[in-house]
Amino acid sequence: MENLKLNTKNLSAIGERIAIPKYSRSDIKTGIVHVGIGGFHRAHEAFYTDQLLQDESVKDWGICGVALLDFDTKIYNTLKEQDGLYTLIVKELDGTHTKRVIGAITEYLFAPENPTKVIEKMASPEVKIITLTITEGGYNYNEATKTFDFTNPLIIHDLEHPNAPKTIFGYLTQALKLRQERGLKGITIQSCDNIQGNGYMTQNMLLSYVSKAEPALVDWINENVSFPNAMVDRITPVTAAEDITHLKETSGIDDAWPVVCEPFKQWVIEDDFIAGRPAWENVGAQFVEDVVPYEKMKLSLLNAGHSVLGILGALMGYNTIDEAVNNPNIRAFLKHYMDEEVTPTLGDLEGVDLEAYKQSLLERFGNINIKDQIDRICSETSAKYPIFILPTIQSQLENKGDIGLAAFVTAAWAIYSLGTNENGDALIIKDALKQELGEKAKEAKHNPIAFLELGSVFGTLKQNPVFTKAFVNAYEDITNKNIEDNLKSINSTY
Structure with missing residues (x-):
């Protein structure tokens, strides 16, 4: 031809x-x-x-x-x-x-x-x-x-x-x-x-x-x-x-x-x-007439879900999103995050079957023909985090809801920002704040809360004792044992 x-x-x-x-x-x-x-x-x-x-x-x-x-x-x-x-x-x-x-x-x-x-x-x-x-x-x-x-x-x-x-x-x-x-x-x-x-x-x-x-x-x-x-x-x-x-x-x-x-x-x-x-x-x-409920659902479930898969998957050495979500421990963690921390923030979504939507996301993420590169998903996380993940944390803190899973992802991002995965391989980090993230990530090795000092990304999160305690605990857990073992331990509590 x-x-x-x-x-x-x-x-x-x-x-x-x-x-x-x-x-x-x-x-x-x-x-x-x-x-x-x-x-x-x-x-x-x-x-x-x-x-x-x-x-x-x-x-x-x-x-x-x-x-x-x-x-x-x-x-x-x-x-x-x-x-x-x-x-x-x-x-x-x-x-x-x-x-x-x-x-x-x-x-x-x-x-x-x-x-x-x-x-x-x-x-x-x-x-x-x-x-x-x-x-x-x-x-x-x-x-x-x-x-x-x-x-x-x-x-x-x-x-x-x-x-x-x-x-x-x-x-x-x-x-x-x-x-x-x-x-x-x-x-x-x-x-x-x-x-x-x-x-x-x-x-x-x-x-x-x-x-x-x-x-x-x-x-x-x-x-x-x-x-x-x-x-x-x-x-x-x-x-x-x-x-x-x-x-x-x-x-x-x-x-x-x-x-x-x-x-x-x-x-x-x-x-x-x-x-x-x-x-x-x-x-x-x-x-x-009003797009806001649809936007909030999509940003905090699909887009945040992508970031969760990207950060955890990158640290574990995966290259594509379908590889990450088809790991049963990552998949279960993401499902718990969507159910336990995001869903309570969404309120009434008229005409939306939320359970069906969340299930469809897992299927879409798992499409083995798409091969969405994890380094693409993780690019510019400093611009994405305040939009996709931070609002869920803020809403949950205001309502005294759970934030432990979001804190774990944030801690994983701090370790990701050091530039290598758990296998010692270099990560491809594309971010306007790459240098600042890297410097704070190095400080976090001695003082985990230092990573939260980037106000343009985290706002006032560093000042919230509930979040900082969960974040420090998660950071120490990740540094003491690998991501997969942590995920197994977390998933066993649900």
């Missing part, structure tokens, strides 16, 4: 092998600018939008993908060479692969190369929505102060060089300023990141920045920009070289960066779009 390079010229020939867009991409107008065109966006929002565009009457909702960081050079060049096309490979539970070419990204821009072009695109009259996947850490929120971090060197740069920004806040501010000056209608800015109240977070952090950068713009934003909350869900591991090779061997398609994902997908969105929106509900999204 001849290998066909994925691009517009070869699309019809590729369509004889796998599903391709049925719509004419050249007829699609750009209605959405999306910042952060990584794997998750391409498996989620771009997938939903592609499905919607199959209806040929829908022509206003093409996506302009923006690569914001220097780090994003490769994905930008790949999309440019492939005319914005990529293959989505859904790895089904039975081991089969469902493949289709996604065509919703009709434009692509590299921000470091041409900041003005990105600002102009965001300010374009045809653009009605700006969506974001900039990771939890991208919102520049300090957990200790509960405020926008103006000490960030990139933020200082943007304040001093407004026309050559490096952060999302600099870009949005200049684009919204242009929209105001040109008398354009409002726009919606929608976060697709794993943050509870992600719309509120986006609004608050942007207004904090604008109040210093362009204070005269604040009132216009309050009147003309909406920030809907949303909950997003689809496990999307990093594309492996084997995925690229397998696509070539099985379908003869030469795609430099396909996206792999699980079959499950979910998108729950607050219906607050000031300038109109795509009918994503026609392709499976759910529009609701």
Whole structure:
């Protein structure tokens, strides 16, 4: 079978092998600018939008993908060479692969190369929505102060060089300023990141920045920009070289960066779009008045569950999430954590079968075809912990509930931050606070509570004697015997 390079010229020939867009991409107008065109966006929002565009009457909702960081050079060049096309490979539970070419990204821009072009695109009259996947850490929120971090060197740069920004806040501010000056209608800015109240977070952090950068713009934003909350869900591991090779061997398609994902997908969105929106509900999204209960459930069960599996699995020498959750001791520990410490914090979830949801998570984590890398899950834990795990601890402490399992995971993270697993192998730690975590982890060898001194991550947790006692006990348990023996001992108490 001849290998066909994925691009517009070869699309019809590729369509004889796998599903391709049925719509004419050249007829699609750009209605959405999306910042952060990584794997998750391409498996989620771009997938939903592609499905919607199959209806040929829908022509206003093409996506302009923006690569914001220097780090994003490769994905930008790949999309440019492939005319914005990529293959989505859904790895089904039975081991089969469902493949289709996604065509919703009709434009692509590299921000470091041409900041003005990105600002102009965001300010374009045809653009009605700006969506974001900039990771939890991208919102520049300090957990200790509960405020926008103006000490960030990139933020200082943007304040001093407004026309050559490096952060999302600099870009949005200049684009919204242009929209105001040109008398354009409002726009919606929608976060697709794993943050509870992600719309509120986006609004608050942007207004904090604008109040210093362009204070005269604040009132216009309050009147003309909406920030809907949303909950997003689809496990999307990093594309492996084997995925690229397998696509070539099985379908003869030469795609430099396909996206792999699980079959499950979910998108729950607050219906607050000031300038109109795509009918994503026609392709499976759910529009609701209040997203918060769904967000809280997902962040504290799925996302926190991922972190639990990642930290414990990394220390035990596992490489993928399915390996970790299929260890019966880790699996039982995670189930106890979800049942005993998270579930009491969730309250009434109308229309949700919580037991079925938790069981589905264990099945999804255990999908042996996904092979989600543990180092991906553990990356940027310093940004994830305050969002996924800390709220559960705080709620349980307030209500005098159990926090022992969360304390054990936190202690395991302190030991993980030393940089080696139980077998003495080096861990791949990717974290903006890697140096600070490592220094505190070394101090913790003599004084475990030192690890909790990172206020931007742990807030005031160090001052709570109930948590610190559980944390110190867990730390000493882990240093005295291995993770697996500890898990067996913990599980035997339930």
